[in-house]
Amino acid sequence: MPRMIASRNLRICTKDCMCLYVCPTGATDTETGQIDFKKCIGCGDCARSCPNSAICMIPLDYPHQQPKDAKVVDAVRGISRSKAVQEAIARNVAETTDDAGLRTLMSAVRRSDRLMGEDLIRETGFLLPQSGEVRRMLEAFVTDPPEGFPVEAARELLRTMRFNS
Numbered sequence: 001m002p003r004m005i006a007s008r009n010l011r012i013c014t015k016d017c018m019c020l021y022v023c024p025t026g027a028t029d030t031e032t033g034q035i036d037f038k039k040c041i042g043c044g045d046c047a048r049s050c051p052n053s054a055i056c057m058i059p060l061d062y063p064h065q066q067p068k069d070a071k072v073v074d075a076v077r078g079i080s081r082s083k084a085v086q087e088a089i090a091r092n093v094a095e096t097t098d099d100a101g102l103r104t105l106m107s108a109v110r111r112s113d114r115l116m117g118e119d120l121i122r123e124t125g126f127l128l129p130q131s132g133e134v135r136r137m138l139e140a141f142v143t144d145p146p147e148g149f150p151v152e153a154a155r156e157l158l159r160t161m162r163f164n165s
């Protein structure tokens with residue numbers, strides 16, 4: 001049985017109901033609204049009792065990523081680049097056209113390209129939260145942060161997450 005921890009989705013939690021009564025450690029009763037991970041023992045009672053499905057059980061230990069051969073890596077890179085290029089073209093068209101309909105269409109294409117690119121990278125295992133790729137990405141962003149990047153939050157993730165490579 002993998003070790004788990006509970007996480008509450010604050011957007012759909014309607015507050016002050018079942019999980020407060022079933023938690024054996026009082027971890028659900030926090031002032032911040034989030035579950036106290038230091039008290040959580042991962043029993044899952046809160047998730048099972050929540051009427052809004054607002055609590056997810058998150059594994060603490062993840063399996064290692066499957067190795068990928070060069071063909072897969074090349075294919076993922078190629079498709080990701082093409083999605084990034086398509087996104088840039090759609091953004092450019094949306095920002096320069098006077099046609100409101102075309103602007104709306106290109107905005108949708110831009111978002112779609114971004115989602116497809118992200119899905120592809122995630123589903124091929126390059127953006128698993130525990131992976132070395134994510135660790136290296138966070139380290140790079142902390143060293144040279146893009147504008148608006150939450151450096152302190154990234155430092156906290158690097159300090160607390162259990163990366164497996």
Ligand code: SF4
Pocket residue numbers: 005006022023024025026027028035039040041042043044045046047
């Ligand atoms: S998993 Fe168990 S210990 Fe953790 S918050 Fe939920 S009820 Fe409490």
Ligand code: SF4
Pocket residue numbers: 008012013014015016017018019020028049050051052053054055
């Ligand atoms: S049981 Fe669900 S909706 Fe109720 S307080 Fe807990 S997380 Fe929120």
